[in-house]
Amino acid sequence: MTVRVALLGCFALVLVACATPPPPPAPEVAPSEQIVLLPHADGTPSSIVVQSRNSEVVLSTPYSSVEVGAGGGLKPIAADEGSVKARYATEIQALPRRPTHFQVYFELNSTRLTRKSQPVLAEIQKEAALYPAPEVIAIGHADAIGQEKNNMQLSYRRAEVVRAALIRAGIAADRIQAVGRGTEEPLVPTPAHVPEPRNRVVVIRIR
Amino acid sequence: MTRDALQLVESYSDRRKSRRSYGEAATRPNFICSGNRIAAIGIVVLMQCVGCAAADAADPAGTVKTAQGTFFVERAAAGGASATLPLHVGDAVQEGDRLETGQDGAAGITLRDDSLVSLGPNSAFELQRFSFDPSSNRGTFIGEVLRGAMMFVTGLVARTSPSSMKISTPTATIGIRGTEFIVDVPAGSQ
Numbered sequence: 158m159t160v161r162v163a164l165l166g167c168f169a170l171v172l173v174a175c176a177t178p179p180p181p182p183a184p185e186v187a188p189s190e191q192i193v194l195l196p197h198a199d200g201t202p203s204s205i206v207v208q209s210r211n212s213e214v215v216l217s218t219p220y221s222s223v224e225v226g227a228g229g230g231l232k233p234i235a236a237d238e239g240s241v242k243a244r245y246a247t248e249i250q251a252l253p254r255r256p257t258h259f260q261v262y263f264e265l266n267s268t269r270l271t272r273k274s275q276p277v278l279a280e281i282q283k284e285a286a287l288y289p290a291p292e293v294i295a296i297g298h299a300d301a302i303g304q305e306k307n308n309m310q311l312s313y314r315r316a317e318v319v320r321a322a323l324i325r326a327g328i329a330a331d332r333i334q335a336v337g338r339g340t341e342e343p344l345v346p347t348p349a350h351v352p353e354p355r356n357r358v359v360v361i362r363i364r
Numbered sequence: 365m366t367r368d369a370l371q372l373v374e375s376y377s378d379r380r381k382s383r384r385s386y387g388e389a390a391t392r393p394n395f396i397c398s399g400n401r402i403a404a405i406g407i408v409v410l411m412q413c414v415g416c417a418a419a420d421a422a423d424p425a426g427t428v429k430t431a432q433g434t435f436f437v438e439r440a441a442a443g444g445a446s447a448t449l450p451l452h453v454g455d456a457v458q459e460g461d462r463l464e465t466g467q468d469g470a471a472g473i474t475l476r477d478d479s480l481v482s483l484g485p486n487s488a489f490e491l492q493r494f495s496f497d498p499s500s501n502r503g504t505f506i507g508e509v510l511r512g513a514m515m516f517v518t519g520l521v522a523r524t525s526p527s528s529m530k531i532s533t534p535t536a537t538i539g540i541r542g543t544e545f546i547v548d549v550p551a552g553s554q
Contacts, residue, residue: 190548205545225536252480256474290453
């Protein structure tokens with residue numbers, strides 16, 4: 158869900174840029190290799206470096222494109238959102254649903270979800286069902302109070318709670334992996350024996 | 365569904381109530397392990413080992429998520445031969461696979477590092493090298509667009525170490541700085 162919102166934001170930005178008159182379409186003589194940079198879904202800046210055997214070009218604005226000439230030369234070509242989306246509609250449509258991740262939080266020393274996280278679990282159940290051939294990994298954590306071996310077990314059982322909920326939602330059991338990390342790799346690093354509710358968490362990655 | 369899940373949470377936490385010295389709240393050393401607890405620890409360790417081993421070899425590089433029309437893989441088989449197999453949603457993609465679509469085909473795969481690749485009609489892509497370690501988010505993603513148009517959305521490999529991802533075409537190489545892009549290699553363009 159968050160991914161989709163980010164995408165919309167991103168496209169809106171690009172559409173504003175497209176309000177300027179579009180450049181004339183590039184004449185197509187012979188087919189040649191083309192590389193097109195697309196906007197990053199989360200809106201962060203990005204770029205690619207295209208190298209041929211005798212030149213190099215950095216693309217860093219959305220929809221900037223380059224053509225690889227017969228002699229290995231790299232020639233910028235005119236492209237905008239509209240032309241790219243029309244020309245590559247099939248590829249864009251065939252792209253898998255974007256992976257996403259969630260976090261649900263637990264009560265102290267417990268596999269009981271916090272009140273705030275209970276609706277999030279319901280959202281995760283719905284979201285996971287939208288993925289074809291879904292792959293889910295639930296990574297459980299515990300905060301740094303108590304013994305590590307107990308925390309390892311607690312974190313795994315928290316992950317198992319999420320796994321069981323997804324199985325109830327109809328996701329095949331063999332497509333969901335539950336892992337316990339104990340106090341290793343905490344989301345919020347703390348010294349030993351310091352309580353940290355944000356580390357009583359299961360991170361759920363869905364792809 | 366939600367209600368079931370919540371009930372499940374309740375039943376877990378009910379069991380916990382009888383052991384207040386457990387996990388985060390355990391403040392004194394606990395030398396006594398019930399058989400129950402030992403078994404549970406065994407499961408935790410085993411699951412983690414499975415995860416580690418999978419990162420090395422057993423796990424496929426990715427999974428087919430969308431497929432239409434003609435879509436198949438040319439995969440190295442035992443004895444140096446190669447096999448051609450049709451691919452469907454849910455099928456695994458492996459390092460070394462050469463994926464091809466027909467005139468009527470299109471497909472999308474999600475790699476283990478969350479990279480996305482889609483293939484348009486009449487295209488061929490070779491996943492030359494792929495590895496990914498989920499605990500460090502490091503790995504390698506090297507592929508070649510042999511023919512056709514493809515869209516790439518980079519994943520964790522490129523985010524953690526951009527130089528570990530390279531996509532090449534017959535005449536160019538694309539280095540990544542964390543992004544999405546299209547590569548179009550029309551038939552007969554070389």
